[in-house]
Amino acid sequence: MIELNNTTKLYGHVIGVNDLTLTLPTGAYGLVGPNGSGKTTLINLLIGHLRPTLGRVSVFGQDPFQHRSLLSRIGLCPATDILYPNVSARTWVTYLVRLHGFSRRESQSMADAALELVGMSSAMHRPIGTYSLGMRQRTKIAQAIAHHPELLILDEPYNGLDPVGRDEMTTLLKQWTRQGKGLLFASHVLQEIESVTSSFLLIFGGRLLASGTAGEIESLLSDTPQEVRVIGRDAPQLIHRLVDMPWVNSLQLTDQRSELRIALRDPSQFYERLAGWIAEDGLRIDQLQTAEGNLTALFASLLKHHRGETA
Structure with a gap:
C-alpha cells in the first residue's frame, strides 16, 4: 500500500x-x-x-x-x-x-x-x-x-x-x-x-x-530510560528500597512529600519489584505515572534510545 x-x-x-x-x-x-x-x-x-x-x-x-x-x-x-x-x-x-x-x-x-x-x-x-x-x-x-x-x-x-x-x-x-x-x-x-x-x-x-503493535512498543519502552512518578502518602518510604539500586539514576521528593520522582536507567527492573515492595511494606500508593502519559516525554525517551543514549 x-x-x-x-x-x-x-x-x-x-x-x-x-x-x-x-x-x-x-x-x-x-x-x-x-x-x-x-x-x-x-x-x-x-x-x-x-x-x-x-x-x-x-x-x-x-x-x-x-x-x-x-x-x-x-x-x-x-x-x-x-x-x-x-x-x-x-x-x-x-x-x-x-x-x-x-x-x-x-x-x-x-x-x-x-x-x-x-x-x-x-x-x-x-x-x-x-x-x-x-x-x-x-x-x-x-x-x-x-x-x-x-x-x-x-x-x-x-x-x-x-x-x-x-x-x-x-x-x-x-x-x-x-x-x-x-x-x-x-x-x-x-x-x-x-x-x-x-x-x-x-x-x-x-x-x-x-x-x-502496542505490545511491542510497550516492550521497547520498558527497556528505555524514563522518569516515573509515584504518588501517595507512603511514596517516600520507597526511597530506602531504591537508593542503592544500580538501575536508578536519581530520586527526587517533591515539596508536598507525597510524590517521588524516579529517573530509571532500566524501568523493567523497577516494574518487576514495585508491587512486591508495596505489599511487603504495606504502603499506600495512589498513582503511578510514566512517560506514556506524556507523549513528549515518551518520544524524548525513544529519541535517546534511537541515538544510543541508554545511560
Whole structure:
C-alpha cells in the first residue's frame, strides 16, 4: 500500500521528515507523534502535495507526485478547516466527488450516503458556516470517504468531536478496516488510535523511532530510560528500597512529600519489584505515572534510545 525509501523532505534548512524507510501492506496504521513531529509533512508526501527532497515515495506502486490520478484511490481528511461557509455540506461534498470523474447524479447520491454515514443528513442542506466544529469535522470525513477510496488518510480526525461523536467515529473506522481497506490515522493522542488499530508508527523530529503493535512498543519502552512518578502518602518510604539500586539514576521528593520522582536507567527492573515492595511494606500508593502519559516525554525517551543514549 505504502512504500518509502530513504525519504527526506527539507524546507530550506529545516527537516520535515528525515530518511524514512518503511513498507506497509494494506491495513490500518496509527501515525503517532507530538505536534510538529512530521506527521502532516509525511501525509502531504503520500498525497503528492509535496515532492521528497531525497528518496522515493510510492502509494499503490505509483509516485503520487507524478500520477495525480492516484488521488481517486485516496481519501483525505486534513487537520485544517477547508470548508466554505456559504455553501451547504451536500453541495460541497458533491462538488469534491465530481472532481474524481463521477456524474452529477452519481456524485449527489454518493455525497448523500457519506453524509448519512457520519450523521449529517439532517443538517446537510444548511450553510457550513452555521455548523459547530464537530459538525464541520463530520463533513470533512464525509468528503474523504464519499468516493469510496482504497486508502483513507486522517489527520487528527477527532478534533472538535464530543464523546458521542468520538464513539461513533471509532465505530465507523472499525467498520472501514473490517472491509479490508487501508487506513492511516494520524494523531498526537495515543488512546484515540489504540481504539481503532493496534499497529503504530511512532514519529518524532521527522524520524521514525519505532513501529509495531502496542505490545511491542510497550516492550521497547520498558527497556528505555524514563522518569516515573509515584504518588501517595507512603511514596517516600520507597526511597530506602531504591537508593542503592544500580538501575536508578536519581530520586527526587517533591515539596508536598507525597510524590517521588524516579529517573530509571532500566524501568523493567523497577516494574518487576514495585508491587512486591508495596505489599511487603504495606504502603499506600495512589498513582503511578510514566512517560506514556506524556507523549513528549515518551518520544524524548525513544529519541535517546534511537541515538544510543541508554545511560
